[in-house]
Amino acid sequence: MTDIDKKDGPADTPPAGPEAIKAIPVRHYGRYVSAVVALALLAAVVYAFSQGKINWGAIPDYFFDDRILDGVGRTLLLTILSMAIGIVGGVLLAVMRLSKNPVTSSIAWFYIWFFRGTPVLVQLIVWFNLGLVFEYINLGPFYKNEWSDFMTPFLTALLGLGLNEAAYMAEICRAGLLAVDEGQTEASHALGMSHVKTLRRIVIPQAMRVIVPPTGNEVINMLKTTSLVSVVQYPELFRAAQDIGQTSGAPAEMLFLAAAWYLLLTSVFSIGQYYLERYYARGSSRSLPATPFQKIKANLLSLSNRSASTGGTA
Amino acid sequence: MTAMVKAEGVHKSFGPVEVLKGIDLEVKQGEVFCLIGPSGSGKSTFLRCINHLEKINAGRLYVDGELVGYRQKGDKLYELKDSEVALKRRDIGMVFQRFNLFPHMTALENVIEAPIQVKGVAKGQARERARELLDRVGLADKAGNYPSQLSGGQQQRVAIARALAMDPKLMLFDEPTSALDPELVGDVLDVMRDLAESGMTMVVVTHEMGFAREVGDSLVFMDGGVVVESGDPREVLTNPQHERTQAFLSKVL
Numbered sequence: 001m002t003d004i005d006k007k008d009g010p011a012d013t014p015p016a017g018p019e020a021i022k023a024i025p026v027r028h029y030g031r032y033v034s035a036v037v038a039l040a041l042l043a044a045v046v047y048a049f050s051q052g053k054i055n056w057g058a059i060p061d062y063f064f065d066d067r068i069l070d071g072v073g074r075t076l077l078l079t080i081l082s083m084a085i086g087i088v089g090g091v092l093l094a095v096m097r098l099s100k101n102p103v104t105s106s107i108a109w110f111y112i113w114f115f116r117g118t119p120v121l122v123q124l125i126v127w128f129n130l131g132l133v134f135e136y137i138n139l140g141p142f143y144k145n146e147w148s149d150f151m152t153p154f155l156t157a158l159l160g161l162g163l164n165e166a167a168y169m170a171e172i173c174r175a176g177l178l179a180v181d182e183g184q185t186e187a188s189h190a191l192g193m194s195h196v197k198t199l200r201r202i203v204i205p206q207a208m209r210v211i212v213p214p215t216g217n218e219v220i221n222m223l224k225t226t227s228l229v230s231v232v233q234y235p236e237l238f239r240a241a242q243d244i245g246q247t248s249g250a251p252a253e254m255l256f257l258a259a260a261w262y263l264l265l266t267s268v269f270s271i272g273q274y275y276l277e278r279y280y281a282r283g284s285s286r287s288l289p290a291t292p293f294q295k296i297k298a299n300l301l302s303l304s305n306r307s308a309s310t311g312g313t314a
Numbered sequence: 315m316t317a318m319v320k321a322e323g324v325h326k327s328f329g330p331v332e333v334l335k336g337i338d339l340e341v342k343q344g345e346v347f348c349l350i351g352p353s354g355s356g357k358s359t360f361l362r363c364i365n366h367l368e369k370i371n372a373g374r375l376y377v378d379g380e381l382v383g384y385r386q387k388g389d390k391l392y393e394l395k396d397s398e399v400a401l402k403r404r405d406i407g408m409v410f411q412r413f414n415l416f417p418h419m420t421a422l423e424n425v426i427e428a429p430i431q432v433k434g435v436a437k438g439q440a441r442e443r444a445r446e447l448l449d450r451v452g453l454a455d456k457a458g459n460y461p462s463q464l465s466g467g468q469q470q471r472v473a474i475a476r477a478l479a480m481d482p483k484l485m486l487f488d489e490p491t492s493a494l495d496p497e498l499v500g501d502v503l504d505v506m507r508d509l510a511e512s513g514m515t516m517v518v519v520t521h522e523m524g525f526a527r528e529v530g531d532s533l534v535f536m537d538g539g540v541v542v543e544s545g546d547p548r549e550v551l552t553n554p555q556h557e558r559t560q561a562f563l564s565k566v567l
Contacts, residue, residue: 187414187473190365191428191480192404195396201431205418282418282460 058250059257071240072261078157078236079223085162086218090169095199097174108170115167121228124160127151128232157229157236165222172214176207208280216273220266227258237261316379318343318484318515319364323373326359333359335539336373341517341532346510348526348547349519351536352562357519358411360536361486364517365406366399377406378483404432407477411489413469415461421448421472422457425479433480440479447475451505467498471505478509485509487518523567527551535559 050056062068096108115123131147138144180203188198227238235243238258245254278291319341326334333356341347349357362368363375366383375382383399384391394402415424425444429435435443448454451471461469470490477485487506491499503525510516510529520526526533526547533547535556543556551567554560 181414183410183412183414184416186367187408187410187416189400190367190403190406190408191476192400192402192432193428194400197431201427202416206416280418 054256055250055253058248058253059260062244062248062250062254062257063260065244067240067244068237068257068261071235071237072265074235075223075226075237076265078154078161078226078229078234079219082158082161082165082226083219083222085158086165086169086222087215089163089166090171090173093166093170094173094177097170098177112167112170115164116171120160120164120225121231123164124156124229124232127156127160128153153229153232153234156232157226157234160232161222161225161229165218168218169215172211172218173207175214176209176211177203179210180206205280209277212273212277212280216269216276219269219273223265223269224262227262316343317341317376318345318378319347319517320376321360321373322375324360324363324370324375325372326356326363326368326370333539334363334370337536337539337541339534339541339544341515344513344515345531346516346518346529348530348533349517349536350521350523350526350533350562351542355536356539357536358488361488361517361519364484364486365403365408367408377402400432404480405483407480407482407485409470409473409477409485409487409490411492413461413466413473413493415469415473415476417461420458420460421453421464421475424461424472425476428476429479444475444479447478448472450478450508451475452501465498466494467501470494470502474502474505474509483515485514485516487516487520489519489521491520491522521566523551523563535562537562 093108093111096104097112099105128151130151134147136144137147137150143150184202184206185198188202193201226236229236230239230242233239241254241258241261242251245251248254275291317340319339321337321339324334324337325332335356337356337360349361351357359368363370364377364382369383380402381391382402383394385394385398386392415421416427419427422441422444425447426435426437426440429440429443430437445454445457448457451474453468453471453475456464456468456472461472464472474490490506491502494502499522503522506516506518506525507529518526518530530547532544533550534544535542535550535554535558537558543550543554543559550559551563554563
């Protein structure tokens with residue numbers, strides 16, 4: 001509540017005024033109580049898991065199992081490729097949606113309406129079963145095959161996730177494009193720049209600041225959503241963990257293992273997102289937010305300063 | 315000598331609201347032409363019509379003898395393609411009330427952007443020229459700063475340098491000092507005065523009556539979408555004939 005107990009006072013304290021205030025800080029007893037309660041609950045949960053019939057030793061045994069690593073590789077591949085489809089499709093749909101052509105903007109609207117309005121799990125299974133509609137796929141002289149041979153589990157997963165993602169990315173991109181001040185477009189046009197150059201050089205770089213954070217969210221979401229494609233027989237991480245669980249007799253343990261891998265991967269993606277946001281923030285604020293390394297360095301510095309200067313109160 | 319800008323009965327409506335109700339005026343080459351008037355009088359809209367940021371609904375508007383936004387063949391008007399409009403805008407610099415610098419680019423990058431992207435000037439050459447222009451507006455040491463690191467007055471001077479980088483034959487100023495703190499106005503006006511002395515044709519929408527009196531060659535008072543009074547700035551400002559001009563000037567002077 002108060003900052004009075006801080007030794008190095010805020011800048012607005014009158015300079016060279018009367019003696020500094022030395023007050024007894026307010027005691028927040030409620031905080032102590034809630035901290036103790038929270039710690040006790042946490043300890044109870046940890047204790048329950050440690051006493052449960054879970055063979056924790058099985059997790060490190062299989063953590064770097066070849067099947068698991070293959071699964072991780074497929075999960076990453078699927079995440080990256082379906083996000084790529086999602087982003088390219090999303091940009092295209094966003095531009096279509098914002099275009100003055102009523103036909104293209106309606107088509108984009110319809111696409112987004114459909115793919116956002118149906119569950120991705122249902123979409124995946126529909127793609128898998130589209131053989132009921134199309135018996136053959138025939139691309140003229142280039143490619144001809146039976147649908148069921150063409151639609152491999154991988155392709156099903158990729159199309160199912162990517163096309164669904166495009167609908168979400170379209171809305172994110174549209175929001176980003178609309179967030180850029182109209183004066184920017186005007187200034188660019190007044191300089192004689194074309195629509196395309198204005199979009200590419202002026203509007204999109206500024207829209208990226210708005211687009212990147214939710215897109216990072218989407219990547220992390222996508223990474224987790226890939227676990228759904230186990231239903232179309234694609235052996236990604238979750239499927240691999242389940243398979244091992246059934247043969248090794250440690251099904252629950254393998255779920256924890258999969259969860260640990262997902263956590264690890266999402267953490268890595270979050271770090272990447274942080275640096276991407278930093279890049280697109282250039283020029284937007286007077287000083288860029290510190291990187292974790294800079295923060296750690298600053299914390300260490302201030303820690304040593306504090307212990308040196310305020311040793312008495314600490 | 316042909317007029318740089320010539321308006322004949324220019325009308326402009328936004329939906330049901332008629333903002334310009336028939337503007338006739340002529341801006342001569344090399345002249346500083348000031349537009350004054352209360353807000354909502356249509357002066358900014360008229361300025362934006364000159365480089366076709368707004369389409370006019372009726373009348374004719376010429377820049378350097380050429381129709382703005384259209385091509386006339388016989389008695390038929392053809393709308394110009396976007397690329398043709400862009401081609402004409404190259405020669406018309408514009409300075410906005412709210413600067414509209416590109417925030418993700420440094421001052422120097424703002425100035426070299428259009429010459430490189432539009433005219434295809436070589437990067438080194440564009441940089442050299444940009445440094446000259448930034449020096450001319452007194453900001454040689456701010457070339458590497460982003461707009462957010464500059465004061466309003468500095469941003470506006472970068473914006474002027476950005477417009478000059480395209481070597482325009484006409485400069486449009488849309489209330490260039492209205493968004494500035496009072497003590498920063500002088501720097502921007504100095505740059506504009508310097509530009510006027512170099513012989514640039516300028517159309518200036520302004521509330522700075524001092525600037526209009528000192529630097530202006532012609533002045534137009536607009537109200538309610540029409541030109542109420544026009545003439546020599548010193549004449550109009552000190553001895554207004556029309557009562558609406560008198561009322562307006564008594565409030566702002």
